[in-house]
Every structure is written in C-alpha cells, then in structure tokens.
Amino acid sequence: xxxxFRNYTKQPGITEDYHKVRAFFIKLRYAEFEYTRWDWMAxxxxxxxxxxxxxxLWEDEGKIVGVATFxxxxxxxxxxxxxxxxxxxxxxxxxxxxxxxxxxxFGVIIRDSDxxxxxxxxxxxxxxxQEKEFDSFFYLDKTSTAYxxxxxxxxxxMKETFDLYQYRRVLYRGFNHELNGEGELKFSxxxxxxxxxxMLRPNVDLNLKVAVVAPDGNFVSYCGMWYDKDAGxxxxxxxxxxxxxxxxxxGKAAVLEGIRRVGELGAKKVLVGSRKQFYYSIGLRPxxxxxxxxxxxxx
Numbered sequence: 001x002x003x004x005f006r007n008y009t010k011q012p013g014i015t016e017d018y019h020k021v022r023a024f025f026i027k028l029r030y031a032e033f034e035y036t037r038w039d040w041m042a043x044x045x046x047x048x049x050x051x052x053x054x055x056x057l058w059e060d061e062g063k064i065v066g067v068a069t070f071x072x073x074x075x076x077x078x079x080x081x082x083x084x085x086x087x088x089x090x091x092x093x094x095x096x097x098x099x100x101x102x103x104x105x106f107g108v109i110i111r112d113s114d115x116x117x118x119x120x121x122x123x124x125x126x127x128x129x130q131e132k133e134f135d136s137f138f139y140l141d142k143t144s145t146a147y148x149x150x151x152x153x154x155x156x157x158m159k160e161t162f163d164l165y166q167y168r169r170v171l172y173r174g175f176n177h178e179l180n181g182e183g184e185l186k187f188s189x190x191x192x193x194x195x196x197x198x199m200l201r202p203n204v205d206l207n208l209k210v211a212v213v214a215p216d217g218n219f220v221s222y223c224g225m226w227y228d229k230d231a232g233x234x235x236x237x238x239x240x241x242x243x244x245x246x247x248x249x250x251g252k253a254a255v256l257e258g259i260r261r262v263g264e265l266g267a268k269k270v271l272v273g274s275r276k277q278f279y280y281s282i283g284l285r286p287x288x289x290x291x292x293x294x295x296x297x298x299x
Contacts, residue, residue, distance in 0.1 A: 003060045003088065005095075008069075010053035014201055018042050021057070022203070024064040024082070026230050032111045032133070032290045033078040034271070036226040036235040037071065043198045047072045056095045058088055068096040075102035076292065078109050079117070090120045097124075097295075107294045109133060121293050131292040134275035136284040137233075138259055140268055143283035145260040147253040152215035155257050159206035163219070164195040170211065170219040174240020203228065210258045212250045218242070221250035225258035227267055234262035236272040252282045 009017040018038075025035035041047055051074050058066035058081070066081040066088045077096035081088050097106055108126065110117050118128075149155070158167065165187050172178070172185040185191075199206070208225035221241040227234035236258065241251040259270050272279050275286060 003058050003065060003085070006057050006059065007053055008055035008057055012042075012047060012049040012052045013197075014042060017057075019202075020064055021055075021067060021069075024067060026228060028080060028082060029232055030271075031080055032109050033069065033071070033080060034235070035228060035231050036237060037273075038069075039203050039226060040237060041072050043201060044072050045194045045198070048074060051100075054099045056092065056099065058085070058092065060085070066092050068092045068100065070100050073102070074100055075105050076100075076107045076109060086116060089117055090124070093120060093124065107131075107292045109290050110293055112289045112291055118293075125295050126293040127295075129292045129294055133273060133290040133292075134286070135288045135290075136272050136275060136279055137287045138270040138272075138284045140259065140263045140270070145256045145263065147256045148249060149212065149253050150248055150250075153220075153250065153253075154213050155253070156211050156213050156219075157207050158199060158209035158211070161211070161213075162199075162206070164192050164199065166211070166219040167199070167209075167222070168192075168195050170222045170242060171238065171240050173242045173244075174222065176243065179243055208258060208261055210254050210261070212254050214245065220245040221254045223251075223254035223258045225262055225270075227262040227265055229266050232268075234259075234267040234270045236270060239272075251278065255279075255282060 008021070009015050022035060022038055025038050051070070056068035057064050065085040068077055068079050070077055077100040079089055079092040079096055081092065093108060096108060100106065107129070108121060110121060168187060168191060169185050178184060199209070205227065208227060210223045210225065211219040212221040214220045223239045224237055225234060226237065236255060239251060239255060262270060272284060
C-alpha cells in the first residue's frame with residue numbers, strides 16, 4: 001500500500017489523531033520535535049486552535065510515517081519522518097511551506113546534523129539563519145541528583161498538593177510577568193479551567209510535577225517532568241522560580257528531584273530544550289543544535 005496524505009483533524013485537544021501522532025513521536029524517539037513537545041502543545045493555552053487542521057500527516061497502512069506540524073503558532077514548521085521514509089521530506093517541506101506559513105512568513109527547523117534535509121531545503125531555496133534551538137541531556141548514570149533545601153522549605157507534587165492556583169502563580173511569577181509590569185495573577189474561572197485541562201489529561205503523571213514549597217505555603221519553584229518508557233528518555237518542561245526566591249538552590253532542587261523520580265521509573269537520560277548555564281551547572285550537558293531555515297534573508 002502506498003503512502004497516503006491527509007490533514008490532521010480540525011478538532012483541537014485530546015482526539016484520536018492526537019494519540020496517533022503521539023504514537024508516531026514515541027516511535028521516532030529523539031528528534032527536533034519530540035513526544036513531550038506534542039503533549040505540551042495539545043492543550044497549551046496559546047495553541048492556535050483554528051490552525052490544527054493544517055497539520056499534515058502521511059500514513060502507510062494506517063500508521064503515521066511523516067508529519068508537518070508547527071509549535072502552537074504558525075510560521076515555523078517541523079518536518080519529520082520515520083527513518084525509512086526520509087524520501088518524503090521534500091514533499092513534506094513543500095506542503096509545510098504552502099500551509100503552515102503566517103502572513104507570508106515561513107521557516108523550517110532543521111537539526112544541524114541532518115545534512116540530507118539541509119540539502120533538500122537548500123535545493124528549494126532555503127538558507128540557514130542565526131536563529132537556533134538547543135537540546136541538553138542529563139545522564140543519570142554519570143551525574144548525582146543530590147540536592148539540599150534551605151530550612152523550612154519542602155518538596156511536594158501536584159499529586160500530593162493539587163493546587164491549580166499555586167501552580168499558575170509560581171509559573172506566572174517565575175516567568176517574570178509581575179516584574180514585566182503585568183500586575184498580579186488574575187486567577188479567573190477560565191484560567192483555572194485552562195490549567196485543569198493541561199494537568200488532568202492522558203500522559204500526565206502528577207507525581208512528576210514537582211514544586212518547592214516556602215514556609216508560608218506558597219509554591220516558589222516548579223519543575224514539570226514528562227516520561228514515557230517507550231520513548232527512552234524523560235523531558236524537563238517547564239521550570240520556573242519566584243523572583244523573590246532565586247539564588248537559593250530551589251530551582252536546582254526542583255529539577256534534580258524531578259530527575260530522581262523519573263530515574264526511579266527507569267529513565268536513563270533526561271532532556272531539556274535549553275543551553276542555559278543553570279542547566280549545565282546542575283549537571284546537564286550539551287547534546288544537539290537546530291537551525292531555523294528561511295527562503296529569503298536580507299543582508
């Protein structure tokens with residue numbers, strides 16, 4: 001049976017197509033867009049829900065073997081195939097160019113080690129830009145997960161302390177929304193429902209959503225961990241620390257506690273999509289880089 005193309009469902013959220021694409025990413029294992037990025041995107045509050053039907057799928061006997069997708073917003077694409085279907089990449093890139101652009105702007109993320117796909121993109125008139133993404137790994141057999149907490153602070157999880165307000169509060173403050181002049185978090189009913197939708201769905205283990213609790217009871221650092229044994233690695237996303245509690249080792253504690261927990265479940269390595277010194281300082285190591293390619297570059 002020949003490979004057939006179809007579009008992803010127009011319905012956002014947790015659908016049959018969500019599960020089929022996730023199975024593709026699990027089988028693909030490590031790539032420039034991996035299974036947890038798909039999980040994170042599926043219920044992300046900033047997902048362009050009107051555009052999910054533009055995602056392209058290539059199937060062979062009902063199994064997805066190639067995907068053209070974006071990450072929450074149109075304008076930048078990821079073109080992926082299982083190893084035996086790399087011959088589809090030119091077709092997938094052409095589809096993405098025509099269907100995943102935003103206001104005439106389009107780029108494709110290509111792993112720097114994927115010389116074959118670079119050749120395809122260059123042949124279609126794309127050139128590399130200076131915009132990059134970075135992945136780093138923590139190897140549990142090489143680096144300790146030991147950490148210390150200041151007196152009065154303790155670890156909890158969303159399984160032990162399911163508090164959506166505290167979860168949203170630490171992320172809101174940790175990503176500097178208050179420092180940037182946006183005011184205090186307005187925890188509306190809509191905000192609560194969005195948080196619940198993201199937290200209570202398939203493939204989320206609340207025991208891996210780790211928070212550091214201050215003496216006053218507030219979450220002041222948070223690390224979300226994702227793990228699927230069939231993918232072969234765990235992922236860190238997101239990490240945030242309240243500005244009032246930085247430089248105290250709390251972010252390190254949250255991340256290393258999360259890594260320790262996925263290690264107990266069988267993970268041997270843990271990925272983060274970052275090259276920040278914070279991660280290197282607690283034991284992660286550079287692994288792979290990716291570049292945004294575009295058709296027309298001035299200068």
